[in-house]
Amino acid sequence: MKLISSNILQQIITIRPANSYKGTFGRLLAIGGNINYGGAIIMTSSAAVHAGAGLVTCACHPANLTALHTIVPEAMFLDYQDQTGLSNSIQQADVIVIGPGLGNDQLAAKLLLTVLQRITKQQQLIIDGSALTILSQHREWYKLLPPQTILTPHQMEWQRLSDIKISEQNNIEQNLKMQQTLGATVVLKKNGTVIYHYDQTVTKLAIGGPYMATGGMGDTLAGIIAAFLAQFKQAATNQVIDAAVYCHSAIAKQLAENNYVVLPSAIINALPQFMRQVITDA
């Protein structure tokens, strides 16, 4: 198991080419945000925009439209009940995130199945939040997960998916076995997040802390991972994921020097400056 070092940021976050445009940095589709959890998918979308994704579409319950456009007008809106619109957006996306604030009803399960059935090998998929719980309730869908899937469970979500009790989740071999069964990358989020990569390499985060224990922190991470995958296409996927996970906690750590709690929205706001500083320091 290898610790993720701060060098990963300089390796992945590079100067943008002059002859680029928004399409260069990826089309991202974020699906989630039911009527109760709109904030979750808005944080995911906003994190993705602030982390540099070229074009972000947020597919959610229409009750969240005004809030979405107020908080992050750079993001486009799609009603997640609009089947034709969703079909088109799925087809056009480079990266899809599904789950933050999606909820656990019939529509939510239908949306997850639609994504699993339509996703192609060229697209990246991040499954987070409610979509992980839905997946754990439909284990026959595990075989539908394409190899480029990234699952981002917290410990309870990992227990639901794997039947590995939280008290046993320090057992790397057991987690790796389940990761192989799923055939995807697993970002097991906790104090000392461990990443079980698709090729069975294991990396560990040594930064971050309890100042991050606020609702929406994982929703924000999902948006950062998605944006990094959407724009840093030249780098190895394992390293891009490690860089995104490191970046999220490195910003939190920096903000915690002057803040008792670090809000997910504070991390989002700090992203562009932090990423610029990485280039200055390189």
Ligand SMILES: NC(=O)C1=CN([C@@H]2O[C@H](COP(=O)(O)OP(=O)(O)OC[C@H]3O[C@@H](n4cnc5c(N)ncnc54)[C@H](O)[C@@H]3O)[C@@H](O)[C@H]2O)[C@@H](O)CC1
């Ligand atoms: N502002 C919003 O709209 C928010 C929406 N959220 C969404 O709410 C939905 C449900 O997610 P939740 O995670 O809240 O609920 P879950 O029911 O999936 O997980 C929380 C349960 O897991 C237990 N647990 C044990 N270990 C844990 C760990 N290390 N981390 C977290 N929980 C642990 C908790 O005690 C609790 O019983 C998701 O779709 C999520 O994206 C949350 O992200 C909170 C903020």
Ligand SMILES: Nc1ncnc2c1ncn2[C@@H]1O[C@H](COP(=O)(O)OP(=O)(O)O)[C@@H](O)[C@H]1O
């Ligand atoms: N005590 C802690 N130490 C380090 N990281 C933490 C701590 N508490 C929370 N986090 C981080 O915050 C995020 C929480 O994710 P999650 O539970 O999915 O949040 P949410 O669903 O509310 O957005 C993870 O990245 C986790 O590693």
Ligand SMILES: [Mg+2]
């Ligand atoms: Mg979560």
